[in-house]
Amino acid sequence: MVIVTTTADRPGVDQPEEVVRTPAELRRARVLGIVYIVMALGVLWFFAKGTTGDATFGLTRPQDRFSDFPDLTVPAAGSAYLVAVVLAFVGTVQLIRGFGKWTNAVLAVVLTLVLFSFLAWAAAGKSISMVGMMRGAISLGVPIALGALSGVLCERVAVINIAIEGMLLGGAFTGALVGSLFNSWLGLVAATLTGVLLAWILAVFAIRYRVDQIIVGVVINIFVLGLTGFLAFRLTERNPELNSASVFGPIGIPLLKDIPFIGPVFFDQNLFVYAMYIFTVALTFGLFRTKWGLRSRAVGEHPKAADTLGVNVYRMRYLNVMLGGALAGFGGAFFTLGAVGRFDDNMTAGRGFIALAAMIFGRWHPVGAVSGALLFGFADSMRIRLALVRPIPSEFLAMAPYIATIIVVAGLVGRARPPAADGQPYIKE
């Protein structure tokens, strides 16, 4: 059968109004529309009804250069009503004709609006330091972001890295230990090397022995949890001087740090935050604009084809997994050298798994992964801040990242597609 395509057959060309196409997209558009309208009702019911007073969001710190920059003050109920009206409108449009390629952007805007009305409700009649909350979001998000980048590196070459948690924890431990013995810079190096070592173990078992990658990852997590707990007890319990490293403090970037609100949030942080910016840019460029990146992605999508074209699949996998380990180990040092200076048993508390979630959330893209991580950091920071303002069950906020991840993997925010060969060992013929 010969298919003759004319412009009339292609709805996208002939009927530009009709942006929704496949049945799956249609269903998703309808679901989203209903969700928006339900959200509008929710905002009315929970955040607008019976709320009084103004919500004040502090945008500066006393030590900032332009500390007289005004705070943001909004009427709590009024903004909730406004958000509800906007949501209802967006929901109706979504139901009637959809937003096509803008769907996810609209979703992001909608979620931001809901968040805003939630914050306004929580802060009604009170004041929340927005700058503090955002600073907290960045620093809580940093280890998650570095872990997520590690995941991106590994999974782009088709090695599943469940061991991010163990690498973070291992990095945190050696960072504190070596940081206390010598100095924090050496601690940083040691943490990075710990990550590399654990990644090497993952690589050897996953690539050479072709052991199930998820199982190796789980093993590394248990191993590191046990070993760090064991060593913390044996070494640092009796010699507390082995567990008191000096912490990398915030370094302000001249000029940039003086921008109101933006400056203190993004440009007056410690070196881990700046490293995160650099790694995000470098990885995005590296993966999508360099020979190395093209080869990595080829190895992850179709190793046999890559092999045929002369790419050394095993070497690419070893290289990227160990680079990923370096990132995660470095990120783990944040817990000790970037935050408190001492190691506590299981101090990463599942951040590695959130990193995994952030990576999936960001669809295996460095920028997406880091954005996801910062979003999770924000949820965490908000939980901590709001606990001081209003008695909200913080557990539900803590749960949000995990629920969001399930929603993402269930395909409700569009299909998240992993690298095609992800998790499969490669056997060279």
Added chain:
Amino acid sequence: MSDRTEAPVPEDAEATPDGDDNGRRFFEDITGINVDWRSAAIVPLLAVLTALVVGAFIVILSDTELLKKFGSEPLAALGDSWSLIAEAYSALARGAFGSVDAWSETLVSATPLIFTGLAVAIGFRAGLFNIGGQGQLIAGGMGALIIGFSFNLPSILHIPLALIAGILAGAIWGGMSGLLKARSGAHEVITTIMLNFIALFLMRWALKTEFIRVEGRQDPISKTIETSAYLPRLFGFLDNTQLRVHLGFVLALLAAWFIYWLLFKTTIGYEFRATGYNPDAARYGGMNVTRVYVLVMAVAGGAAGMGGAVEIQGLHHSVVDGFQGTLGFDAIALALLGRSHPVGVVLASLLFGALVSGGRTMQAQTDVPIDLILVVQALVIMFIAAPALIRAIFRVRTGKEVEQLTRGWS
């Protein structure tokens, strides 16, 4: 699993197994009839031994005083190392098997492990990796708790009712992952990890609500279940309060038997295993793979949930955050160690129960913390998952080499 002792095969035969061997392996996987128990036992035993030896080195290397001594008087230090290890491991052995109480504690520790181990093993049999034992256990514990304190019934009704609540809660929690996988293709590893955290936070929240929290306390501890929901102690008539082993252990053995029956004697179990062996073939053969995924995860969740219920009804009688320990994660080691066979899981659980119970004594009587047991567990899984390692160390023949238990993300 496959028998390699009779017919010597070349070293690289695993990569391209000959037809005969493949057929036999398929037969074994489908029927669950294990031809050679000896070869199934040798790798786990060697793995545990090796792990304990490596653990000993870790104990020595983490003793700063001893390391210094190695520099000055190596011979004496060697003697000290020996006595250090002997002391630690004999405390371990005493805590596990040294007395009737120790035996009882070993069984108490093994009980929940059998349930969660079964939960992971069922998943493996159907080609699903259930990391969600933790969350399913919590769900089950909470289910049993609520029924346990809400009613006051005769024991004969109350005990099974609370158990069923636990099983159902766990089954729902596990079934969600199965449903998500079946309906949207969401990978069960991701969803079970996420559901673990969600269950954890839900429990923490619940422990603060008026409905769950014990009255007059501000710290998050739940109400205590009615004594009518308590699982009786097996040796309650002996009037020895140290003997904590309870009916849960018997229930665990029954659960293992049930899972064995389900997997190997029923059509459903056949479908589970066929799906695990090759989902495409199973689908082509007319099986409803979607339904299998949901059922497998629900059964697995039910097993773990029953473990949670048994822990609450038999041991803790109330819920605090932490009752779940790392039972759901240890289960992965158990399922691997027990070759995903109910009998294997029971034996592996007894071993780990002994390690945990002995580890507590070791921590109490010597300077060696119980975290060492985690390290040993991790090493055991590693050696089991990579038989090539054991083979390289001991030069013995092991079962099939590459065992891909999970399938990527998609």
